[in-house]
Amino acid sequence: MKVTINENTKLQEDEIIINCAYMDERMRKLADYVRQFAFSLEGELEGKFYQIPIDELYYIDTVDGKTFLYDSEHAYCSRQTLAALEQKLIHTTFLRISKSCLMNVAQLKCVEPYVNHRMQAELKNGERLLISRNYIEDLKEKLRR
Amino acid sequence: MERIRNIYLPSTAITFTAVILWVSILNLAEGCEYQNNRWILEVFGYIVLMEVIDVLICRIEFKHYLGYFLVEAVTGYALLFGIFGYFGNWFSYTPVRMVQITVMYLLILAYIHYYFYRRSKSSADEINEMLKESGN
Numbered sequence: 001m002k003v004t005i006n007e008n009t010k011l012q013e014d015e016i017i018i019n020c021a022y023m024d025e026r027m028r029k030l031a032d033y034v035r036q037f038a039f040s041l042e043g044e045l046e047g048k049f050y051q052i053p054i055d056e057l058y059y060i061d062t063v064d065g066k067t068f069l070y071d072s073e074h075a076y077c078s079r080q081t082l083a084a085l086e087q088k089l090i091h092t093t094f095l096r097i098s099k100s101c102l103m104n105v106a107q108l109k110c111v112e113p114y115v116n117h118r119m120q121a122e123l124k125n126g127e128r129l130l131i132s133r134n135y136i137e138d139l140k141e142k143l144r145r
Numbered sequence: 146m147e148r149i150r151n152i153y154l155p156s157t158a159i160t161f162t163a164v165i166l167w168v169s170i171l172n173l174a175e176g177c178e179y180q181n182n183r184w185i186l187e188v189f190g191y192i193v194l195m196e197v198i199d200v201l202i203c204r205i206e207f208k209h210y211l212g213y214f215l216v217e218a219v220t221g222y223a224l225l226f227g228i229f230g231y232f233g234n235w236f237s238y239t240p241v242r243m244v245q246i247t248v249m250y251l252l253i254l255a256y257i258h259y260y261f262y263r264r265s266k267s268s269a270d271e272i273n274e275m276l277k278e279s280g281n
Contacts, residue, residue, distance in 0.1 A: 111272045113265035115213040116203040117152060119272075136268060143275040 029145060032091050033106075039092065041085070043069045043076025052076060054092060054104070058123050060085055061101040072125050095142050097121065098132040105142055153196045156257050160192050163253045171245065184235065191229045195221050210262075218254055225250060 016034050020027050040051040056071045060082065067078040067085065078085065086096055093106040107123050111131065114120040119131040131139060165185065198220055207213040225246070229235060236242050 108276060110276060111269045113210075113262055113269050115207045115210050117261060117265060119265070119269055136272075140268075140272060140275065143272065143279060 025145060033093070035091070039089075041069055041078065041080075041088075043078050045074055045076050050076060054089065054094070055106065057094075057104055058107045058125055058127060059101060059103045059129060060094070063100070070127075093142075095135070095139060097135045097139065098130060101129060103129055103131075105139070111139075152261070156261070157192050157196060159257060159260065160195075160253055161189060163256070164188055164192075164249070167249050167253075184233065187229065187233045187235070191224065194224065198224075214254075214258055218251070221254065222247075222250060 018027065018031060018034075023031075040053045041057070043050050043052050052069060052071060058070050058072065060067065060069050060078070062068075062082045067080060067082055069076040069078050080088075082100065082102065086094070086102055089102065093104055094102045095105050097103045103121060103123075107125070109122045109124050111119045111121050114130060117133040119133075119136060121129045121131050123129065165188070199217060202213065202217055202220070205213075205216070207216075226243075230238075230246070236246055
Protein backbone atom coordinates (compact mmCIF):
# COMPACT_ATOMS: atom_id res chain seq x y z
CA MET A 1 0.00 0.00 0.00
CA LYS A 2 1.38 3.38 -0.99
CA VAL A 3 1.23 6.21 1.55
CA THR A 4 1.45 9.72 0.15
CA ILE A 5 1.55 12.80 2.38
CA ASN A 6 1.18 16.26 0.81
CA GLU A 7 2.14 19.07 3.14
CA ASN A 8 0.60 22.43 2.33
CA THR A 9 0.49 25.27 4.85
CA LYS A 10 -2.33 26.94 2.89
CA LEU A 11 -4.77 24.14 3.68
CA GLN A 12 -7.40 25.11 6.23
CA GLU A 13 -8.42 21.58 7.13
CA ASP A 14 -6.51 18.29 7.16
CA GLU A 15 -7.95 15.74 4.77
CA ILE A 16 -7.22 12.08 4.24
CA ILE A 17 -8.36 10.43 1.01
CA ILE A 18 -8.22 6.64 0.66
CA ASN A 19 -8.05 5.33 -2.90
CA CYS A 20 -8.72 1.62 -3.05
CA ALA A 21 -9.89 -1.04 -5.52
CA TYR A 22 -12.70 -2.06 -3.19
CA MET A 23 -13.71 -1.40 0.39
CA ASP A 24 -12.89 -4.60 2.24
CA GLU A 25 -12.86 -5.15 6.03
CA ARG A 26 -9.25 -4.03 6.36
CA MET A 27 -9.93 -0.78 4.54
CA ARG A 28 -13.09 -0.21 6.59
CA LYS A 29 -11.06 -0.73 9.77
CA LEU A 30 -8.44 1.73 8.53
CA ALA A 31 -11.13 4.30 7.68
CA ASP A 32 -12.71 3.91 11.13
CA TYR A 33 -9.31 4.30 12.72
CA VAL A 34 -8.54 7.46 10.74
CA ARG A 35 -12.01 8.84 11.41
CA GLN A 36 -11.53 8.74 15.14
CA PHE A 37 -8.54 11.09 14.90
CA ALA A 38 -10.98 13.80 13.90
CA PHE A 39 -13.39 12.79 16.61
CA SER A 40 -13.21 14.42 20.00
CA LEU A 41 -15.35 14.49 23.12
CA GLU A 42 -15.98 17.39 25.42
CA GLY A 43 -14.82 16.96 28.99
CA GLU A 44 -14.71 19.24 32.01
CA LEU A 45 -11.74 19.49 34.31
CA GLU A 46 -11.54 21.97 37.19
CA GLY A 47 -14.25 24.18 35.68
CA LYS A 48 -12.69 24.32 32.20
CA PHE A 49 -13.99 22.53 29.12
CA TYR A 50 -11.63 20.63 26.84
CA GLN A 51 -12.01 18.81 23.52
CA ILE A 52 -10.23 15.46 23.95
CA PRO A 53 -9.38 13.46 20.81
CA ILE A 54 -10.83 10.02 21.36
CA ASP A 55 -7.65 8.22 20.36
CA GLU A 56 -6.07 9.73 23.49
CA LEU A 57 -8.76 8.28 25.73
CA TYR A 58 -8.20 4.98 27.51
CA TYR A 59 -11.69 4.39 28.82
CA ILE A 60 -14.97 6.00 29.86
CA ASP A 61 -16.90 5.05 32.95
CA THR A 62 -19.81 6.04 35.13
CA VAL A 63 -19.46 6.54 38.87
CA ASP A 64 -22.44 7.63 40.99
CA GLY A 65 -24.35 8.71 37.89
CA LYS A 66 -21.49 10.84 36.53
CA THR A 67 -19.59 10.01 33.37
CA PHE A 68 -15.81 10.35 33.27
CA LEU A 69 -13.37 10.29 30.34
CA TYR A 70 -9.86 9.06 31.14
CA ASP A 71 -6.72 9.91 29.22
CA SER A 72 -3.17 9.14 30.35
CA GLU A 73 -3.18 11.86 33.01
CA HIS A 74 -6.64 13.21 33.72
CA ALA A 75 -10.21 12.20 34.43
CA TYR A 76 -12.58 14.61 32.67
CA CYS A 77 -16.24 14.86 33.57
CA SER A 78 -18.67 14.48 30.67
CA ARG A 79 -22.21 15.81 30.47
CA GLN A 80 -23.28 12.88 28.31
CA THR A 81 -24.52 9.54 29.55
CA LEU A 82 -22.56 6.36 28.95
CA ALA A 83 -25.34 5.02 26.71
CA ALA A 84 -25.26 8.18 24.56
CA LEU A 85 -21.47 7.99 24.26
CA GLU A 86 -21.67 4.31 23.38
CA GLN A 87 -23.97 5.15 20.46
CA LYS A 88 -21.73 8.00 19.38
CA LEU A 89 -18.61 5.82 19.46
CA ILE A 90 -20.13 2.74 17.88
CA HIS A 91 -17.91 2.89 14.76
CA THR A 92 -14.72 3.63 16.68
CA THR A 93 -12.41 1.43 18.72
CA PHE A 94 -14.52 1.91 21.85
CA LEU A 95 -16.43 -1.05 23.23
CA ARG A 96 -18.69 -1.57 26.22
CA ILE A 97 -17.02 -4.00 28.66
CA SER A 98 -19.39 -3.74 31.63
CA LYS A 99 -22.55 -1.95 32.69
CA SER A 100 -20.51 1.09 33.69
CA CYS A 101 -17.51 1.15 31.36
CA LEU A 102 -16.49 1.66 27.72
CA MET A 103 -12.92 0.71 26.86
CA ASN A 104 -10.77 1.93 23.98
CA VAL A 105 -9.66 -1.38 22.45
CA ALA A 106 -6.77 0.41 20.73
CA GLN A 107 -5.34 1.02 24.22
CA LEU A 108 -5.71 -2.60 25.33
CA LYS A 109 -2.45 -4.39 26.08
CA CYS A 110 -3.62 -7.84 27.23
CA VAL A 111 -6.26 -9.72 29.19
CA GLU A 112 -6.16 -12.40 31.87
CA PRO A 113 -8.79 -14.59 33.56
CA TYR A 114 -10.42 -13.11 36.63
CA VAL A 115 -12.80 -14.19 39.40
CA ASN A 116 -16.35 -15.12 38.42
CA HIS A 117 -15.71 -15.85 34.74
CA ARG A 118 -14.77 -12.25 34.06
CA MET A 119 -11.53 -10.99 32.53
CA GLN A 120 -9.12 -8.36 33.67
CA ALA A 121 -7.93 -6.03 30.93
CA GLU A 122 -4.54 -4.35 31.23
CA LEU A 123 -4.30 -1.08 29.32
CA LYS A 124 -1.14 0.38 27.81
CA ASN A 125 -0.85 2.84 30.69
CA GLY A 126 -0.91 -0.03 33.20
CA GLU A 127 -4.46 0.54 34.42
CA ARG A 128 -6.68 -2.49 34.87
CA LEU A 129 -10.37 -2.82 34.04
CA LEU A 130 -12.82 -5.68 34.50
CA ILE A 131 -14.58 -7.12 31.48
CA SER A 132 -17.93 -8.68 32.37
CA ARG A 133 -18.49 -12.15 30.96
CA ASN A 134 -21.42 -10.88 28.83
CA TYR A 135 -19.07 -8.62 26.85
CA ILE A 136 -16.18 -11.03 26.24
CA GLU A 137 -17.65 -12.29 22.96
CA ASP A 138 -18.22 -8.66 21.86
CA LEU A 139 -14.54 -7.96 22.46
CA LYS A 140 -13.52 -10.95 20.34
CA GLU A 141 -15.87 -9.80 17.61
CA LYS A 142 -14.45 -6.27 17.71
CA LEU A 143 -10.90 -7.61 17.42
CA ARG A 144 -11.87 -9.88 14.52
CA ARG A 145 -13.22 -6.93 12.55
CA MET B 146 -29.89 -17.81 30.08
CA GLU B 147 -26.46 -17.99 28.49
CA ARG B 148 -24.94 -17.82 31.98
CA ILE B 149 -27.03 -20.81 33.11
CA ARG B 150 -26.12 -22.79 29.97
CA ASN B 151 -22.40 -21.98 30.02
CA ILE B 152 -21.67 -21.98 33.73
CA TYR B 153 -24.29 -23.37 36.06
CA LEU B 154 -25.46 -26.36 34.04
CA PRO B 155 -21.91 -27.71 33.43
CA SER B 156 -20.82 -27.19 37.04
CA THR B 157 -24.02 -28.80 38.38
CA ALA B 158 -23.61 -31.76 36.04
CA ILE B 159 -19.93 -32.25 36.89
CA THR B 160 -20.49 -32.01 40.64
CA PHE B 161 -23.58 -34.23 40.65
CA THR B 162 -21.92 -36.94 38.59
CA ALA B 163 -18.75 -36.83 40.67
CA VAL B 164 -20.60 -37.01 44.00
CA ILE B 165 -22.87 -39.88 42.93
CA LEU B 166 -19.95 -41.86 41.47
CA TRP B 167 -17.72 -41.24 44.46
CA VAL B 168 -20.34 -42.20 47.05
CA SER B 169 -21.54 -45.21 45.03
CA ILE B 170 -17.99 -46.56 44.81
CA LEU B 171 -17.45 -45.90 48.52
CA ASN B 172 -20.75 -47.63 49.44
CA LEU B 173 -20.02 -50.65 47.24
CA ALA B 174 -16.52 -50.92 48.71
CA GLU B 175 -18.12 -51.04 52.16
CA GLY B 176 -20.69 -53.67 51.09
CA CYS B 177 -23.72 -51.38 51.01
CA GLU B 178 -25.64 -51.80 47.75
CA TYR B 179 -28.71 -49.80 48.71
CA GLN B 180 -28.88 -46.14 47.76
CA ASN B 181 -31.62 -43.81 48.91
CA ASN B 182 -33.43 -41.89 46.14
CA ARG B 183 -34.31 -39.11 48.56
CA TRP B 184 -30.62 -38.66 49.32
CA ILE B 185 -29.86 -38.26 45.59
CA LEU B 186 -32.45 -35.45 45.38
CA GLU B 187 -31.02 -33.85 48.52
CA VAL B 188 -27.57 -33.85 46.92
CA PHE B 189 -29.06 -32.17 43.86
CA GLY B 190 -30.70 -29.58 46.16
CA TYR B 191 -27.37 -28.95 47.88
CA ILE B 192 -25.64 -28.38 44.51
CA VAL B 193 -28.37 -25.99 43.32
CA LEU B 194 -28.11 -24.08 46.61
CA MET B 195 -24.33 -23.86 46.10
CA GLU B 196 -24.93 -22.36 42.64
CA VAL B 197 -27.21 -19.72 44.19
CA ILE B 198 -24.56 -18.99 46.82
CA ASP B 199 -21.97 -18.68 44.05
CA VAL B 200 -24.14 -16.03 42.36
CA LEU B 201 -24.21 -14.08 45.65
CA ILE B 202 -20.49 -14.54 46.37
CA CYS B 203 -19.68 -13.33 42.86
CA ARG B 204 -21.10 -9.93 43.79
CA ILE B 205 -18.21 -9.44 46.21
CA GLU B 206 -15.18 -7.73 44.66
CA PHE B 207 -12.30 -10.12 45.40
CA LYS B 208 -8.77 -8.97 44.72
CA HIS B 209 -7.47 -12.47 44.14
CA TYR B 210 -8.91 -15.68 42.80
CA LEU B 211 -7.80 -17.50 45.97
CA GLY B 212 -10.05 -15.29 48.11
CA TYR B 213 -13.06 -16.19 45.98
CA PHE B 214 -12.15 -19.90 46.12
CA LEU B 215 -11.69 -19.89 49.91
CA VAL B 216 -14.97 -18.07 50.65
CA GLU B 217 -16.88 -20.47 48.42
CA ALA B 218 -15.06 -23.49 49.85
CA VAL B 219 -15.73 -22.52 53.49
CA THR B 220 -19.40 -21.63 52.83
CA GLY B 221 -20.04 -24.90 50.99
CA TYR B 222 -18.18 -26.89 53.64
CA ALA B 223 -20.22 -25.31 56.46
CA LEU B 224 -23.46 -26.08 54.60
CA LEU B 225 -22.36 -29.65 53.92
CA PHE B 226 -21.34 -30.52 57.46
CA GLY B 227 -23.56 -28.12 59.39
CA ILE B 228 -26.91 -28.50 57.64
CA PHE B 229 -27.21 -31.10 54.88
CA GLY B 230 -24.96 -33.73 56.43
CA TYR B 231 -26.52 -33.36 59.88
CA PHE B 232 -30.24 -32.96 59.09
CA GLY B 233 -30.17 -35.28 56.09
CA ASN B 234 -28.20 -37.98 57.92
CA TRP B 235 -25.87 -38.13 54.95
CA PHE B 236 -22.94 -39.61 56.83
CA SER B 237 -21.71 -40.46 60.29
CA TYR B 238 -19.54 -37.85 61.98
CA THR B 239 -16.59 -40.18 62.58
CA PRO B 240 -13.04 -38.91 61.93
CA VAL B 241 -12.47 -41.35 59.06
CA ARG B 242 -15.75 -40.48 57.34
CA MET B 243 -15.17 -36.75 57.80
CA VAL B 244 -11.73 -37.02 56.23
CA GLN B 245 -13.19 -38.98 53.30
CA ILE B 246 -15.98 -36.43 52.74
CA THR B 247 -13.57 -33.49 53.11
CA VAL B 248 -11.18 -34.96 50.54
CA MET B 249 -14.07 -35.62 48.14
CA TYR B 250 -15.46 -32.12 48.67
CA LEU B 251 -12.13 -30.37 48.11
CA LEU B 252 -11.22 -32.45 45.05
CA ILE B 253 -14.56 -31.81 43.34
CA LEU B 254 -14.54 -28.09 44.17
CA ALA B 255 -10.93 -27.72 43.01
CA TYR B 256 -11.74 -29.53 39.76
CA ILE B 257 -14.77 -27.28 39.08
CA HIS B 258 -12.66 -24.16 39.62
CA TYR B 259 -9.83 -25.57 37.50
CA TYR B 260 -12.27 -26.45 34.69
CA PHE B 261 -13.66 -22.91 34.51
CA TYR B 262 -10.24 -21.33 34.96
CA ARG B 263 -8.90 -23.32 31.98
CA ARG B 264 -11.89 -22.27 29.88
CA SER B 265 -11.37 -18.65 30.82
CA LYS B 266 -7.60 -18.90 30.25
CA SER B 267 -8.15 -20.34 26.79
CA SER B 268 -10.51 -17.47 25.96
CA ALA B 269 -7.97 -14.93 27.28
CA ASP B 270 -5.19 -16.53 25.21
CA GLU B 271 -7.36 -16.24 22.11
CA ILE B 272 -7.94 -12.53 22.77
CA ASN B 273 -4.24 -11.92 23.46
CA GLU B 274 -3.35 -13.65 20.20
CA MET B 275 -5.80 -11.41 18.31
CA LEU B 276 -4.31 -8.36 20.04
CA LYS B 277 -0.85 -9.45 18.95
CA GLU B 278 -2.03 -9.91 15.36
CA SER B 279 -3.70 -6.50 15.31
CA GLY B 280 -0.46 -4.93 16.52
CA ASN B 281 -1.73 -3.70 19.93
